[in-house]
Amino acid sequence: MQENHFNQDFxxxxxxxxxxxxxxxxxxxxxxxxxxxxVSETEPWTLAPxxxxxxxxxxxxxxxxxLAAKDYQDQGFRILGTHTDSPALQLKPLAxxxxxxxxxxxxxVYGGPLLATWxxxxxxxxxxxxxxxxxxxxxxLLVDFKRPVAIIPSLAINLDREANNGRAINKQNELTPIFSxxxxxxxxxxxxxxxxxxxKEYPDTQVAAIMGFDLFCYDCQPPSFLGLxxxxxxxxxxxxxxSCFVGITAMTETRADNNRLLxxxxxxxxxxxxxxxxxxxxxxxxxxxxxxxxxxxHRALRGSFFISMDNAHGVHPNFSDKSDPEHMPLLNHGxxxxxxxxxxxxxxxxxxxxxKTIAAEAGVVTQNFVMRNDMACGSTIGPHTAxxxxxxxxxxxxxxxxxxxxxxxxxxxxxxLLYKTINRFLTRDHLPQTNG
Numbered sequence: 001m002q003e004n005h006f007n008q009d010f011x012x013x014x015x016x017x018x019x020x021x022x023x024x025x026x027x028x029x030x031x032x033x034x035x036x037x038x039v040s041e042t043e044p045w046t047l048a049p050x051x052x053x054x055x056x057x058x059x060x061x062x063x064x065x066x067l068a069a070k071d072y073q074d075q076g077f078r079i080l081g082t083h084t085d086s087p088a089l090q091l092k093p094l095a096x097x098x099x100x101x102x103x104x105x106x107x108x109v110y111g112g113p114l115l116a117t118w119x120x121x122x123x124x125x126x127x128x129x130x131x132x133x134x135x136x137x138x139x140x141l142l143v144d145f146k147r148p149v150a151i152i153p154s155l156a157i158n159l160d161r162e163a164n165n166g167r168a169i170n171k172q173n174e175l176t177p178i179f180s181x182x183x184x185x186x187x188x189x190x191x192x193x194x195x196x197x198x199x200k201e202y203p204d205t206q207v208a209a210i211m212g213f214d215l216f217c218y219d220c221q222p223p224s225f226l227g228l229x230x231x232x233x234x235x236x237x238x239x240x241x242x243s244c245f246v247g248i249t250a251m252t253e254t255r256a257d258n259n260r261l262l263x264x265x266x267x268x269x270x271x272x273x274x275x276x277x278x279x280x281x282x283x284x285x286x287x288x289x290x291x292x293x294x295x296x297x298h299r300a301l302r303g304s305f306f307i308s309m310d311n312a313h314g315v316h317p318n319f320s321d322k323s324d325p326e327h328m329p330l331l332n333h334g335x336x337x338x339x340x341x342x343x344x345x346x347x348x349x350x351x352x353x354x355x356k357t358i359a360a361e362a363g364v365v366t367q368n369f370v371m372r373n374d375m376a377c378g379s380t381i382g383p384h385t386a387x388x389x390x391x392x393x394x395x396x397x398x399x400x401x402x403x404x405x406x407x408x409x410x411x412x413x414x415x416x417l418l419y420k421t422i423n424r425f426l427t428r429d430h431l432p433q434t435n436g
Contacts, residue, residue: 076303111269308382
């Protein structure tokens with residue numbers, strides 16, 4: 001696959017994945033097209049060597065795996081891990097409210113977004129809706145308004161002379177998007193508006209009542225190239241849909257006779273302690289069903305390796321003092337190995353050496369990131385998964401600026417450079433081994 005084609009496909013994936021639910025739906029479509037068979041956690045599995053399968057949990061998490069053609073229960077797994085969620089503004093259950101002729105939407109802050117970037121943006125709404133239909137059944141539907149329908153206007157500087165002097169944002173009072181204007185005696189009801197949207201997207205579905213929803217605001221502006229030579233990518237939800245796209249592309253494009261597995265968790269941005277999160281049972285339960293015998297499963301895990309993919313902090317030219325002086329990852333200079341002495345990242349000297357060997361074989365140079373000692377370190381799904389499975393794990397990611405902004409920035413070469421290393425990881429005959 002060529003880089004230009006890869007990036008164009010990546011842009012389409014970003015544009016079609018405004019929420020974790022849409023990202024999973026899009027990835028499921030790619031897997032079906034590649035010959036993967038969907039299985040359900042509520043049904044018995046009949047797995048065949050050499051075949052490929054995928055599972056969806058709670059609409060927002062997905063796992064896909066391919067089994068070796070021979071003796072797959074005696075082999076280790078090459079495992080990729082990502083997460084589908086991004087920091088956002090999520091609608092409250094009773095979302096609609098009126099104020100001074102405006103119909104507004106009450107929202108909660110999901111994860112840790114850079115809130116200032118959400119002002120004065122063309123926002124749309126997407127997510128999943130659970131409704132009853134006229135035949136008295138419950139149905140879960142994905143909805144996407146796909147056009148600007150909301151905005152959070154900034155307060156004019158004439159009315160807030162301290163706006164440029166570090167004023168804090170009140171999450172309760174100042175993050176209420178304007179959705180419409182009420183004219184005359186008209187009264188708006190958000191459930192009715194949502195039912196109308198469902199009717200537009202699903203004209204053959206007769207909705208009786210809206211029972212609940214998980215809806216998010218998102219930026220309508222599509223991803224784009226940036227820079228004099230198109231050397232940068234700007235887009236929403238690069239953290240961590242970039243890694244999801246790398247993982248799903250590698251899984252569907254790779255042809256190799258080995259055990260490989262991709263796990264895309266939800267809820268990483270809020271701690272991962274959910275049924276669809278990395279601290280839940282999803283991956284462990286899948287592995288138990290693939291290899292039911294506990295001894296065989298533990299032997300296979302001992303021969304497995306896990307690559308946790310999540311975007312990394314690149315050095316910011318205006319704030320280079322926020323980076324450790326010896327660890328300043330640059331955009332377009334290769335994937336970043338993330339290390340932390342307190343294991344907030346799961347990378348060790350052994351797992352780092354294995355990944356560096358694979359990257360070198362793919363013709364890709366790697367970089368290193370360590371947080372400054374006087375700053376708190378973030379974390380990823382890597383440590384959670386490593387602790388549960390007890391397998392060597394490395395945390396890597398594409399270098400990124402403006403992480404958790406409504407629009408993030410990476411290099412235009414970075415997604416493909418990461419993909420090249422993952423492709424090599426999945427196709428190598430045997431993983432590098434140490435003699436220790």
